[in-house]
Amino acid sequence: MTPAALPDALRTHPLIDQWLRVTPEGRVKAFSGKVDIGQGISHALRLIVAEELGLPPALIDMVAVSTLHSPDEAVTSGSLSVQHSGSALRHAAAALRERCRAAFARQQGVDVAAIDCSAGRFQLRGTDTVAGYADLVRPELLRAPLQAVEAPTVPLRSGSACHAPRPDVAAKVWGRFEYLQDKALPGLCHGQVFRSPWLQALPLPLDRAQALEAALTALPGVLTVVCDGQLVGVLTETESALQPAIALVRRRAEQGLLWQPAQPWVPPSDLSTWLRSQPQETTVVHEQAPAQEPAPVRGGTGKPRATQVLRAEYERPYLQHASIGLSCALAHWQEGGTALAVWSHSQGIFNLRRDLALAFGLPVDRVVVSHQEGAGCYGHNGADDVAFDAAWLARHAGGRPVRVQWTRHAEMAHAPLGPAMVVALEAALGADGRLESWSQQVWSQGHGTRPGRGATPALLGAWQGARPAPVPMAVNAALSAGGGSERNAVPPYRIAAVRVLNHRVLAMPVRVSALRALGAHANVFAAESFMDELAAQAGQDPLAFRLAHLPGAENARARAVLTEAARLAGWHSPPAGGAAEGYGRGMAYARYKNTGAYCAVVAELVVTEAVRLQKLWIAADLGRVVHPDGARNQLEGGAVQAASWSLCEATRLDEGGIASADWASYPIFRFADVPQVHVSLLDQPLQPSLGAGECTAGPVAAAIANAIDDAIGVRMRSMPFTAERLMQCAQSQPG
Amino acid sequence: MPVAPPVHAVQPPMNWTLNGSAVATVQDARQTLLDYLRHTAGLVATRMGCCLGQCGACTVLVDGRAVPACDTPLWSLAGKTVVTLEGLGTPQAPHPLQTAFIEAQALQCGYCTSGMIMAAAALLQRNPLPTHKDIRLALDGNLCRCGVHNRVIRAVADAAAAMAQTARPGGGGCAAAACPTTESDQ
Numbered sequence: 001m002t003p004a005a006l007p008d009a010l011r012t013h014p015l016i017d018q019w020l021r022v023t024p025e026g027r028v029k030a031f032s033g034k035v036d037i038g039q040g041i042s043h044a045l046r047l048i049v050a051e052e053l054g055l056p057p058a059l060i061d062m063v064a065v066s067t068l069h070s071p072d073e074a075v076t077s078g079s080l081s082v083q084h085s086g087s088a089l090r091h092a093a094a095a096l097r098e099r100c101r102a103a104f105a106r107q108q109g110v111d112v113a114a115i116d117c118s119a120g121r122f123q124l125r126g127t128d129t130v131a132g133y134a135d136l137v138r139p140e141l142l143r144a145p146l147q148a149v150e151a152p153t154v155p156l157r158s159g160s161a162c163h164a165p166r167p168d169v170a171a172k173v174w175g176r177f178e179y180l181q182d183k184a185l186p187g188l189c190h191g192q193v194f195r196s197p198w199l200q201a202l203p204l205p206l207d208r209a210q211a212l213e214a215a216l217t218a219l220p221g222v223l224t225v226v227c228d229g230q231l232v233g234v235l236t237e238t239e240s241a242l243q244p245a246i247a248l249v250r251r252r253a254e255q256g257l258l259w260q261p262a263q264p265w266v267p268p269s270d271l272s273t274w275l276r277s278q279p280q281e282t283t284v285v286h287e288q289a290p291a292q293e294p295a296p297v298r299g300g301t302g303k304p305r306a307t308q309v310l311r312a313e314y315e316r317p318y319l320q321h322a323s324i325g326l327s328c329a330l331a332h333w334q335e336g337g338t339a340l341a342v343w344s345h346s347q348g349i350f351n352l353r354r355d356l357a358l359a360f361g362l363p364v365d366r367v368v369v370s371h372q373e374g375a376g377c378y379g380h381n382g383a384d385d386v387a388f389d390a391a392w393l394a395r396h397a398g399g400r401p402v403r404v405q406w407t408r409h410a411e412m413a414h415a416p417l418g419p420a421m422v423v424a425l426e427a428a429l430g431a432d433g434r435l436e437s438w439s440q441q442v443w444s445q446g447h448g449t450r451p452g453r454g455a456t457p458a459l460l461g462a463w464q465g466a467r468p469a470p471v472p473m474a475v476n477a478a479l480s481a482g483g484g485s486e487r488n489a490v491p492p493y494r495i496a497a498v499r500v501l502n503h504r505v506l507a508m509p510v511r512v513s514a515l516r517a518l519g520a521h522a523n524v525f526a527a528e529s530f531m532d533e534l535a536a537q538a539g540q541d542p543l544a545f546r547l548a549h550l551p552g553a554e555n556a557r558a559r560a561v562l563t564e565a566a567r568l569a570g571w572h573s574p575p576a577g578g579a580a581e582g583y584g585r586g587m588a589y590a591r592y593k594n595t596g597a598y599c600a601v602v603a604e605l606v607v608t609e610a611v612r613l614q615k616l617w618i619a620a621d622l623g624r625v626v627h628p629d630g631a632r633n634q635l636e637g638g639a640v641q642a643a644s645w646s647l648c649e650a651t652r653l654d655e656g657g658i659a660s661a662d663w664a665s666y667p668i669f670r671f672a673d674v675p676q677v678h679v680s681l682l683d684q685p686l687q688p689s690l691g692a693g694e695c696t697a698g699p700v701a702a703a704i705a706n707a708i709d710d711a712i713g714v715r716m717r718s719m720p721f722t723a724e725r726l727m728q729c730a731q732s733q734p735g
Numbered sequence: 736m737p738v739a740p741p742v743h744a745v746q747p748p749m750n751w752t753l754n755g756s757a758v759a760t761v762q763d764a765r766q767t768l769l770d771y772l773r774h775t776a777g778l779v780a781t782r783m784g785c786c787l788g789q790c791g792a793c794t795v796l797v798d799g800r801a802v803p804a805c806d807t808p809l810w811s812l813a814g815k816t817v818v819t820l821e822g823l824g825t826p827q828a829p830h831p832l833q834t835a836f837i838e839a840q841a842l843q844c845g846y847c848t849s850g851m852i853m854a855a856a857a858l859l860q861r862n863p864l865p866t867h868k869d870i871r872l873a874l875d876g877n878l879c880r881c882g883v884h885n886r887v888i889r890a891v892a893d894a895a896a897a898m899a900q901t902a903r904p905g906g907g908g909c910a911a912a913a914c915p916t917t918e919s920d921q
Binding site for chain 2: 663
């Protein structure tokens with residue numbers, strides 16, 4: 001392992017007992033600020049602690065994450081949990097192990113070198129004298145701050161622990177896992193918050209609010225109705241009693257008896273034109289000019305051969321999270337309404353706590369947010385907003401706790417969208433078949449409206465009451481943190497002149513925020529599609545063309561994943577049994593964020609009237625892998641989700657807001673659509689871990705587009721690649 | 736949803752079977768099976784995903800058929816037998832599908848898992864040796880956003896093979912031979 005600096009999380013939380021505690025029975029409690037959102041991160045963290053302490057994973061208890069007792073590790077996002085929290089826990093555990101070894105050596109009056117540590121037991125070499133962690137741990141040992149990396153971490157995985165299964169998998173299969181949606185508290189009542197379909201709407205007129213309030217109050221089981229600005233809340237004794245209220249509000253809204261948009265809203269008919277025509281903030285993401293003008297290349301006749309300039313533009317539409325579960329939260333005002341307890345499946349409970357405190361005018365330390373797992377989360381969905389809804393309604397519950405669970409309609413129509421993007425590319429291809437320059441321009445809204453980052457609360461309900469907080473414009477994370485819309489906009493290839501511009505669109509009629517992989521999905525789709533177009537222009541094989549632009553030792557890992565994906569897929573062999581009509585293969589590569597996992601994908605498909613994606617081969621270098629089957633599961637799942645985005649998903653907007661608000665209007669991949677996925681993990685046990693969840697998104701999209709072109713000679717530059725789009729493109733690209 | 740029967744002033748309790756136990760419920764024209772399971776019976780493994788019958792997260796067995804509980808009115812269950820994930824197997828007496836799902840790590844968040852397993856159980860009852868294509872077809876109404884479909888297909892095929900092996904006189908034999916699925920039969 002390369003010598004590591006102290007992880008950031010250990011700088012802010014330098015005490016071992018902020019991460020690890022040992023019970024008298026010898027069990028270890030491990031604390032992390034990273035939360036389970038379906039990816040099984042707590043198990044990976046458990047394995048890291050077990051590995052460093054030399055204990056069986058079953059002896060490590062991951063403590064449920066809460067602002068009460070967990071380290072603040074911001075948001076669980078960006079494929080960073082193993083790097084950040086895992087690294088902190090690894091160093092804390094290594095320090096604990098070595099401090100215990102030193103304590104035992106002192107006890108025995110020997111040098112630390114005389115103490116062996118194996119299977120979680122310290123032994124004075126050559127004797128039967130042993131001690132365990134519980135025998136040796138003292139408060140002062142846990143509370144001496146970690147100033148620097150104190151102890152070497154276990155250099156190689158031990159081989160057995162990494163195959164220990166995720167315990168929650170079995171609990172979920174037995175039906176015994178308690179999701180947040182199942183949580184019951186004594187005295188719990190149920191609520192629902194209704195809002196306009198537009199991000200910004202006029203307050204509900206008084207007469208309509210009064211009429212609605214009377215109608216809702218008359219329903220059986222209704223405890224309270226609350227109207228505030230455009231928000232209408234209803235509290236009931238049982239969850240079932242909410243159904244008639246939901247139906248009633250839906251009916252009135254459809255009849256036009258409730259909300260009106262703040263401004264008349266006409267959805268853009270052409271996203272590309274709309275994005276480009278909005279006010280925008282342009283930043284130079286990367287600029288690199290050639291050291292000197294390259295000498296003109298001379299062809300066989302002695303005349304300089306012209307450099308060819310190619311241009312192309314690529315698009316992705318707005319996308320939806322489309323989790324199978326419904327956003328849910330519980331809230332309870334305590335101590336006479338001066339303290340708030342919230343249970344949430346948010347990705348960022350500390351950030352949520354901060355914005356709840358802002359929204360309700362409380363000191364931060366009067367709010368506790370505890371995490372409990374919900375359904376799979378793929379970005380900034382409704383989790384934080386429904387927590388606001390529950391807290392807002394619970395103020396009217398007379399001290400009883402309140403549970404709010406969004407409806408499927410709210411889940412699809414009120415959660416932030418993944419931003420639409422346009423990516424324009426221009427490259428100069430030299431006569432020698434090498435790229436001389438590359439220009440990439442991105443138009444997109446920012447990819448973040450998460451809570452916890454501004455002066456006012458970034459929670460949907462806080463923008464919709466009678467005294468609304470301002471709606472902040474979506475922003476992008478710093479490029480050093482991976483960026484947002486500009487994520488992966490800088491090409492990974494060695495090219496003399498590179499210029500990358502990001503145009504952040506300063507308009508947000510529909511809320512957008514982070515969706516898995518952020519800008520990497522569209523940027524890699526664009527760049528890797530363009531690489532194939534350039535390779536074709538140069539008359540080169542797509543693999544060879546890429547490898548030629550990845551020279552040197554610094555690109556060895558990139559070349560390795562490309563070569564491995566090609567080997568897996570039999571890139572240089574004809575398909576088994578001969579190519580069927582409409583058969584095609586395509587490849588693509590990216591290093592996620594240009595700093596994370598290396599990933600190459602080959603897609604195989606058959607195009608008839610629609611695309612039948614048959615296989616994906618994925619080669620990934622994730623550095624040191626903690627839990628191989630978990631990592632594979634993340635790669636497979638990320639690939640299937642990205643294939644679904646790319647082949648069949650697009651948000652439909654109409655005058656009434658987000659129109660694709662159920663599974664019929666927003667179809668995602670079904671079993672019939674899912675390709676086989678073959679994964680090869682390149683083992684790098686000596687390299688730092690790099691995260692697995694998002695690295696496939698961009699390469700999958702581009703590999704599919706490249707395979708379609710290979711199959712039928714039609715270049716798909718706009719996602720999704722539906723049968724209808726395929727037909728349009730085939731007609732507009734004759735020959 | 737079927738049409739509700741006419742409401743009479745007093746109706747006798749309706750008898751049906753839930754996870755092997757006889758239950759008698761008062762007929763309520765509005766209550767769905769999902770609502771009854773989660774809120775009355777306290778059986779929360781059956782998950783609410785859409786309440787539109789579109790996602791399969793609430794799939795249970797009614798007389799051996801996979802149906803969405805959110806779209807099944809309670810009154811339609813008279814004399815019928817309902818099985819939920821809780822009634823399918825336990826750690827002590829697992830259903831082969833449960834063993835196979837755990838071994839294949841055939842989930843990420845697990846929110847769709849209960850419905851997937853019940854839909855697969857219905858499939859294996861009517862077709863003990865399904866091909867991968869049969870499995871895809873039978874589970875087509877069950878959505879998964881985490882993308883574990885291939886693991887689910889593998890787990891269902893593995894469970895079928897294990898059941899075939901157990902059922903065969905004398906047991907033993909080649910599990911692979913019992914399961915005609917191949918990767919290319921989709």
